[in-house]
Amino acid sequence: MWKNAGLFSLALLFALIAEAASAQSSGFKLCESTYALCTTAACTPVPGEKDTVSCACDVKTGYSAGQEDCQQVTDTDQGKQIRSRYFPVTSYAVCNNDRDWAWCLDKPCIIDPDDPTKASCTCSTVKDQGPYVIVTDTMTDTTCTTGVISSATVKGIDQITDFLKTTTELKPFPIKVLNSQN
Template structure:
């Protein structure tokens, strides 16, 4: 098991990307995806309020659409996203959005598995369960993506549709949060070996 802190992983990914462009490394990063994520991060904002946290959410397909329904936790406090936290009107109606809170550990996966992208997704609170039901888009491709967990098994990267994000986006939001006094980033652990 290879445990790396976030600073070490950032160095590995930067050099991997560099050598990928020159020597056709086996890890396939999308320069278009990276550019889009950087552009999106220009609008990131930290705020305090109620939000949906979908980092470990399990999701199910919504019939007749390309979207998935994810069961997320309802949290209060500081979080980051490109949309503002709930308004007073949202709080009364039970509507809120999915936002990001720094994770402690994850597994990095790379395959053609479909996963859910829930950042800024619209959600409503289920009054019976207290959970946030969020409608998320789906993604798949060759970029490394994360599964937030505290334990790695061989099935972690292959079982079900789960809320996720690319490793690149996690690194970018971590860099962004270094400028935040309210929500500073945390060191996180990578629970599996990443081929270089």
């Protein structure tokens, strides 16, 4: 009996080590800081800068995930700078077209001096990366065709969600997919 318990404990230890190694190799990092949340941000082109948009994001404080090391609020010539990071979502629509969308994860953001709950983030536009998501509670005929929205690929959301499942501080929510791939 004790031999089986010892083998079980050893197997459990190896499983925990493998899970921790998998989380570290995912390339994501969890931190507690002030960050910009851009998951529903509308974006506008930056004049004179190809493939660059400015996205209107919310300033949050707490746990978040990203691929870069955690950073605190930094004073710059443009104002107080933070980084855009990920916080778990509850629902999204899947889009699969050639529309541009904004990649904001870990991008620099300047806190609005007149409204410290808002930040302007400089993000890259991308397209043709495979199915991508629009974070929303409701699917409409224009969800996948209107404006440049901060987004991520379905694969990217799955990867960061899997990473968050390995953390104790920030667990993902069950995600409702509002549609099948378009």
